[in-house]
Amino acid sequence: MIKTIIFDFGDIFINLDKSATPAQLKQFGVKNIPDSILSTNQEYEKGLLSSEEFFNSYKKEFTSIKKDNFLEAWNAILVDFPKYRLEFIKKLAAEKDYQLILLSNTNEIHIDWVKENISFFNEFQQCFDAFYLSYEINFRKPDANIYEYVLQQHNLKPEECLFIDDTRENTDAAAALGINIWNLEPTREDVIDLFTTKKELFS
Structure with a gap:
């Protein structure tokens, strides 16, 4: 579950x-x-x-x-942040059925750009129970220690977690720790379809 x-x-x-x-x-x-x-x-x-x-x-x-x-x-x-994805995560956060965590490999220059150009970034960030940026926590994917850090911080069981990432080596590293994964292919898949694409995990 x-x-x-x-x-x-x-x-x-x-x-x-x-x-x-x-x-x-x-x-x-x-x-x-x-x-x-x-x-x-x-x-x-x-x-x-x-x-x-x-x-x-x-x-x-x-x-x-x-x-x-x-x-x-x-x-x-950095291209754009479609507003419909914000609405998706806002709805998910409001329902409070799942703990929501963001885990991103990124850097200060990129996040500065996002803060300046994505007007709803703060609103987006507030949807999450925890918001981990690699440059702030000194770990990066696909190193095992970044996943272990998140699991330990929140006392999580790997089998009760789903990790969504577009990079295969990142999802492979999470899967090696027993975490459920969705290696999302951005040219043909969208995070808003989570509950239909991975419905077997939520049934």
């Missing part, structure tokens, strides 16, 4: 264009990104670097990049 639903944010609620940031960075002269920078991206998602340190790591590698261009490219992945 599902008692807790754990949601990802990107491509579950807010639509993403994952090809946009690399494409824009190339326009600004950032090409052939080395593994060291990819590692830096992950450190930034874990909150182990400040936003200034993060930008400087790119500036050191790609000296021609300007900060405003970098921020424009970095945020290009």
Whole structure:
């Protein structure tokens, strides 16, 4: 029996264009990104670097990049947040049938953009019993410790949880801990169809 639903944010609620940031960075002269920078991206998602340190790591590698261009490219992945998904989670929260948790790999620059551009973000955040952003808790998916952290924080049984994420490695990692999963495919599935798509878990 599902008692807790754990949601990802990107491509579950807010639509993403994952090809946009690399494409824009190339326009600004950032090409052939080395593994060291990819590692830096992950450190930034874990909150182990400040936003200034993060930008400087790119500036050191790609000296021609300007900060405003970098921020424009970095945020290009973020597209829009359809209002009907807000209505879905508001209704779910009002019904109080499930504990609702958000668990997102994200970073300060992206969340700053969301706060500035998504007028109902605070209303969205208030729908959840807990709201975990990777850069605030210093863990990131698919590392097992991020799921263990959430389970421990709320004294949850894995078999009573459903985790929804669009990235296969993230749902695989949760499933390995005994958590029920929905690896949502954003090009053909939508979170608002949760109770029809995964009805076997709620019957």
